[in-house]
Amino acid sequence: MFRTMVESDLDFVLTCLTEPSVNTTTPERFVAYLESGSYRPAWTWLALDGETPVGLAVWWGFPDGERPLALDCLWAAPSVTDPVPVWAGLIRQVPPPVEYHIFTQPGRRDDPQITTRLAAAAEAGLTTVTERFRYEWTSAQPLPKRSTRLTFEPASDGAFADAFEQISAGSLDVATRAGVARIGARAQALEEVEDYKSMRGPRDWWRLAYDGSGALVGAALPSANDGGPVVGFVGVVPSRRGHHYADDLLAEITWIIAEAAAGAVTVRADTDSTNTPMVAAFERLGYRRFALRVVAS
Numbered sequence: 001m002f003r004t005m006v007e008s009d010l011d012f013v014l015t016c017l018t019e020p021s022v023n024t025t026t027p028e029r030f031v032a033y034l035e036s037g038s039y040r041p042a043w044t045w046l047a048l049d050g051e052t053p054v055g056l057a058v059w060w061g062f063p064d065g066e067r068p069l070a071l072d073c074l075w076a077a078p079s080v081t082d083p084v085p086v087w088a089g090l091i092r093q094v095p096p097p098v099e100y101h102i103f104t105q106p107g108r109r110d111d112p113q114i115t116t117r118l119a120a121a122a123e124a125g126l127t128t129v130t131e132r133f134r135y136e137w138t139s140a141q142p143l144p145k146r147s148t149r150l151t152f153e154p155a156s157d158g159a160f161a162d163a164f165e166q167i168s169a170g171s172l173d174v175a176t177r178a179g180v181a182r183i184g185a186r187a188q189a190l191e192e193v194e195d196y197k198s199m200r201g202p203r204d205w206w207r208l209a210y211d212g213s214g215a216l217v218g219a220a221l222p223s224a225n226d227g228g229p230v231v232g233f234v235g236v237v238p239s240r241r242g243h244h245y246a247d248d249l250l251a252e253i254t255w256i257i258a259e260a261a262a263g264a265v266t267v268r269a270d271t272d273s274t275n276t277p278m279v280a281a282f283e284r285l286g287y288r289r290f291a292l293r294v295v296a297s
């Protein structure tokens with residue numbers, strides 16, 4: 001049987017979360033996110049065998065969101081010999097589209113902790129597995145060269161939606177392609193604007209980039225999540241691809257975040273391993289690959 005968490009489950013949930021695992025959720029994070037609204041009792045599911053809880057799934061969403069978007073934790077009791085069906089049942093309680101993000105290191109990709117969880121995700125319908133390279137830039141490094149061929153301007157939500165819609169054409173980003181296939185380029189672009197607005201970075205950091213003739217080249221969104229500043233989005237419109245403009249956009253994002261921090265800062269970013277032009281841009285700009293994010297969707 002599956003049900004969502006009630007207040008009296010809190011001690012049990014916190015005990016499950018103290019077990020070392022690949023889960024992102026720790027007891028401290030659970031309490032803090034319950035407070036902020038990124039975790040909620042209604043988004044925390046228990047699997048029960050009779051009266052005994054034997055499984056747990058913790059889902060994450062935006063504090064102002066209406067539904068959970070990503071699975072952060074799967075736990076099973078030691079008495080469960082095969083956790084896959086229990087976890088698959090738990091995952092099925094939340095309607096798609098959802099994702100499951102597992103944070104790890106490249107060498108640990110085949111750890112049974114990960115493969116068992118991905119097997120459960122696949123059984124519940126999350127069959128597309130993407131590997132995302134995680135990058136970081138720290139202010140201990142020199143700032144990348146700032147663009148001299150592009151100018152950067154703030155813009156309205158409508159202008160960003162138009163830019164995102166253009167940029168989604170021919171995108172190598174797995175989530176963008178899936179979104180466009182699911183709801184179409186326009187709706188996907190509008191949804192992205194809303195999602196980026198729900199992130200912690202100030203809206204007034206967002207920029208559109210233009211060349212010397214005033215033509216739109218791309219979009220650069222510095223942002224932040226619960227872990228600190230991030231590269232929210234980099235995109236070049238299809239007709240202008242092939243000039244390494246991604247470097248200029250990434251440099252601008254790095255500058256905006258570094259200037260706002262006015263002190264030590266780390267900027268993090270993710271890109272799909274198959275998005276080769278973006279991977280190359282991070283490496284040219286001096287971003288260091290430090291981890292791997294495995295995403296089932």
Ligand SMILES: CC(C)(COP(=O)(O)OP(=O)(O)OC[C@H]1O[C@@H](n2cnc3c(N)ncnc32)[C@H](O)[C@@H]1OP(=O)(O)O)[C@@H](O)C(=O)NCCC(=O)NCCS
Nearest residue numbers: 170171172173234235236241242243244245246271277278
């Ligand atoms: C990733 C992106 C910003 C790179 O744009 P860019 O700065 O023009 O890329 P580069 O100039 O460095 O391109 C290097 C090569 O890859 C090619 N390339 C770039 N983007 C490509 C794409 N989406 N599909 C196929 N090839 C692409 C270029 O034509 C160039 O080929 P060449 O070496 O034969 O000339 C751009 O592809 C894009 O906007 N994609 C959609 C949004 C996205 O994926 N953002 C990153 C999310 S983290």
